[in-house]
Amino acid sequence: MGFEGGCRCGAVRYELEADNLPPTYACHCVDCQTWSGSAFSLHAIVAEDALTISDSGHTFRLPEGQEAMPSEHIGCAACLTRIASRNPALPGFLVLRVGTLDRSSEVAPAMHIWTRQKQPWLTIEEGTPGFEVSPTPQEFAAAIAG
Numbered sequence: 001m002g003f004e005g006g007c008r009c010g011a012v013r014y015e016l017e018a019d020n021l022p023p024t025y026a027c028h029c030v031d032c033q034t035w036s037g038s039a040f041s042l043h044a045i046v047a048e049d050a051l052t053i054s055d056s057g058h059t060f061r062l063p064e065g066q067e068a069m070p071s072e073h074i075g076c077a078a079c080l081t082r083i084a085s086r087n088p089a090l091p092g093f094l095v096l097r098v099g100t101l102d103r104s105s106e107v108a109p110a111m112h113i114w115t116r117q118k119q120p121w122l123t124i125e126e127g128t129p130g131f132e133v134s135p136t137p138q139e140f141a142a143a144i145a146g
C-alpha cells in the first residue's frame with residue numbers, strides 16, 4: 001500500500017510506502033508562511049526508506065545561517081515546489097510537505113505549532129493540540145499520536 005505525490009509541474013514524483021496517510025502537523029511560523037506563500041505549511045515526518053522520490057528531484061540548501069537546523073531540501077528545479085527535507089535532528093526520517101500528496105485533501109493536521117505567529121483570521125479547531133512555538137520532542141510525539 002502506498003501513496004503518491006509530486007510537484008506542481010509533474011516532473012518530480014514520489015511514492016510513500018505506508019498503510020495510512022501520515023500524521024500531519026501545521027506550522028504557522030513566519031518562515032513557513034513566506035516559503036509556502038500561504039498561511040501555514042503542512043508537514044509529516046516519514047521514514048526515509050519509505051519515501052522514494054524520482055531521480056529528477058533536486059537537492060538544495062539555504063544560505064548558511066538561515067536555518068537553526070541546516071537542512072537538505074528536495075524539490076523540483078523546474079517549478080520550485082519543495083517536496084521534502086532532511087533535518088539533521090531527525091536521522092532516518094524526512095519531513096514531507098503534505099500538500100504535495102495526490103490525496104492531500106484527505107489529510108487534516110493533528111496538531112499546530114508556532115501558533116504565536118498564526119494569521120489572526122485563522123481559527124484552530126477546538127480539541128486539536130496547539131503550541132505557541134516548537135514543542136519539545138516528547139510533547140511533539142504525544143500530540144501527533146493523538
Ligand SMILES: [Zn+2]
Nearest residue numbers: 007009076079
Ligand atoms: Zn515541478
Ligand SMILES: [Zn+2]
Nearest residue numbers: 027028029032
Ligand atoms: Zn514553520
